[in-house]
Amino acid sequence: MLDARFVRENIDIVKKSLENRNYILPLDECLTIEGKRRSLLRESEGLRNRRNVVTDEIAILKSKQQDASGLIEEMKGVSHRIKELDDKIKILEGNINDFLLNIPNIPHESVPVGKDEAENVEVRGWGAPRLFDFEPLNHWDIGEMLEIIDFERASKIAGARFSLTKGLGAKLERSLMNFMLDLNTSKGYKEVFPPIIVNRESMTGTGQLPKFEMELFRIADPEFYLIPTAEVPVTNIHRDEILSEKDLPIYYTAYTPCFRREAGSYGKDVRGLIRQHQFNKVELVKFVKPEDSYNELESLTKDAEDILQKLELPYRVVALCTGDLGFAASKTYDLEVWLPAQQKHREISSCSNFTDFQARRANIRFKREGKKGTEFVHTLNGSGLAIGRTLVAVLENYQQKDGSVIVPEVLRPYMGVEVIK
RNA sequence: GGAGAGGUGGCCGAGCUGGUCUAAGGCAGCCGCCUGCUAAGCGGUUGUGGGGGUAAAACCUCACCCAGGGUUCGAAUCCCUGCCUCUCCGCCA
Numbered sequence: 001m002l003d004a005r006f007v008r009e010n011i012d013i014v015k016k017s018l019e020n021r022n023y024i025l026p027l028d029e030c031l032t033i034e035g036k037r038r039s040l041l042r043e044s045e046g047l048r049n050r051r052n053v054v055t056d057e058i059a060i061l062k063s064k065q066q067d068a069s070g071l072i073e074e075m076k077g078v079s080h081r082i083k084e085l086d087d088k089i090k091i092l093e094g095n096i097n098d099f100l101l102n103i104p105n106i107p108h109e110s111v112p113v114g115k116d117e118a119e120n121v122e123v124r125g126w127g128a129p130r131l132f133d134f135e136p137l138n139h140w141d142i143g144e145m146l147e148i149i150d151f152e153r154a155s156k157i158a159g160a161r162f163s164l165t166k167g168l169g170a171k172l173e174r175s176l177m178n179f180m181l182d183l184n185t186s187k188g189y190k191e192v193f194p195p196i197i198v199n200r201e202s203m204t205g206t207g208q209l210p211k212f213e214m215e216l217f218r219i220a221d222p223e224f225y226l227i228p229t230a231e232v233p234v235t236n237i238h239r240d241e242i243l244s245e246k247d248l249p250i251y252y253t254a255y256t257p258c259f260r261r262e263a264g265s266y267g268k269d270v271r272g273l274i275r276q277h278q279f280n281k282v283e284l285v286k287f288v289k290p291e292d293s294y295n296e297l298e299s300l301t302k303d304a305e306d307i308l309q310k311l312e313l314p315y316r317v318v319a320l321c322t323g324d325l326g327f328a329a330s331k332t333y334d335l336e337v338w339l340p341a342q343q344k345h346r347e348i349s350s351c352s353n354f355t356d357f358q359a360r361r362a363n364i365r366f367k368r369e370g371k372k373g374t375e376f377v378h379t380l381n382g383s384g385l386a387i388g389r390t391l392v393a394v395l396e397n398y399q400q401k402d403g404s405v406i407v408p409e410v411l412r413p414y415m416g417v418e419v420i421k
Numbered sequence: 422g423g424a425g426a427g428g429u430g431g432c433c434g435a436g437c438u439g440g441u442c443u444a445a446g447g448c449a450g451c452c453g454c455c456u457g458c459u460a461a462g463c464g465g466u467u468g469u470g471g472g473g474g475u476a477a478a479a480c481c482u483c484a485c486c487c488a489g490g491g492u493u494c495g496a497a498u499c500c501c502u503g504c505c506u507c508u509c510c511g512c513c514a
Binding site: 038041042044045046048049051052054055056058059060062063068069071072073074075076078079242365373374 | 473
């Protein structure tokens with residue numbers, strides 16, 4: 001969410017941002033409502049001031065056994081008027097808030113301007129795609145041949161876009177999870193294991209609600225939501241808190257299952273593990289001081305890249321353009337891993353700086369030493385990494401002609417074997 | 422699921438027969454004084470958000486005693502609803 005005062009004082013910046021993101025919102029109308037709200041608020045507060053004064057006078061008169069009926073009559077009218085004004089103000093505030101909640105974050109000046117993902121910019125690459133002396137198979141064929149992934153039974157149990165790993169496949173999933181958590185915690189990220197169903201406030205705090213309800217699994221009664229990413233519970237750890245400057249930066253890493261409706265993606269990636277309703281992911285989350293957040297984005301991205309490098313999987317880093325940038329993000333790097341069967345790079349991590357956008361919604365502030373007042377922290381997060389897609393990348397990149405799969409060096413202590421066959 | 426207790430300022434804790442509560446008192450923190458010494462004493466000070474004001478401050482003002490409604494001229498205090506915490510019983514991974 002943007003600050004109402006920021007919007008009214010920087011209307012041109014906000015308009016430019018919306019234009020670059022291909023958004024159309026009636027900003028001027030919102031500003032008119034905001035002006036109206038402030039004038040009503042002033043009237044209401046003036047009357048309250050009057051009432052506070054007169055109420056004390058009434059108390060004094062009564063204690064002296066004197067008549068106060070005139071003042072009481074007057075105050076009846078004043079209180080009535082205050083209530084009228086407050087009702088109007090509340091409606092206007094609701095309108096303004098709904099409006100602000102639907103304004104996306106402002107892209108950083110370094111973000112390339114572009115219409116859609118075709119205009120994203122490759123920043124760097126790492127590793128060379130392996131040369132195969134045979135036709136590489138899709139991961140779902142490898143998985144079924146080795147009997148480590150079972151799509152049919154998963155759809156019997158739950159439905160389409162669910163999967164079941166077993167044997168060394170299940171162990172590979174668990175090994176990836178442990179490897180990533182161990183690596184991340186060795187760099188100072190604190191491991192947390194949060195709730196994976198959350199309330200509406202948490203979803204609103206990180207920006208999933210109210211705009212993206214259709215993408216979430218919801219539990220109706222009582223109302224809860226399944227998290228689409230650990231970003232939600234982990235960022236909300238500090239909702240409505242005032243941190244002290246010396247607490248910052250705070251780094252967390254968390255493994256959680258993630259749940260997504262994938263509404264609107266019918267026909268996309270229908271086979272395999274790429275797009276599932278339920279998948280596992282290890283996430284990196286940071287709370288930092290405003291002046292540090294863009295440097296922290298670079299180091300967070302490097303930390304995610306390091307996982308791919310240690311797994312020796314080729315990838316590239318892409319800076320998202322304004323048209324492809326997520327709602328809450330001011331800047332995002334996607335990591336895309338090379339998948340030989342598809343002959344394509346596919347997203348395996350998305351690292352974003354949300355500046356104060358989530359912090360304002362979730363009310364996460366900090367206090368500087370020796371300074372009055374509070375400021376919003378900046379929040380960042382990135383996958384480190386999506387486990388299902390990493391499993392795909394390992395199977396496809398490490399497959400052998402005989403159908404077996406070599407276990408990456410760094411996973412062998414976790415797997416206990418060198419080859420899956 | 423049944424029975425009971427409770428949610429007050431950074432923390433502890435009074436107030437809860439409605440009106441100097443602009444919330445006592447204590448602790449902690451900060452500033453100063455005194456005292457020659459890691460102690461004690463004395464005085465002062467301390468939150469958050471909004472509106473106005475200013476070059477920026479100062480300053481003025483409104484709101485905040487879990488949240489949301491209600492009663493009243495006036496609510497921390499009375500009434501209703503919800504959320505959360507704790508204790509006991511039952512059930513359960």
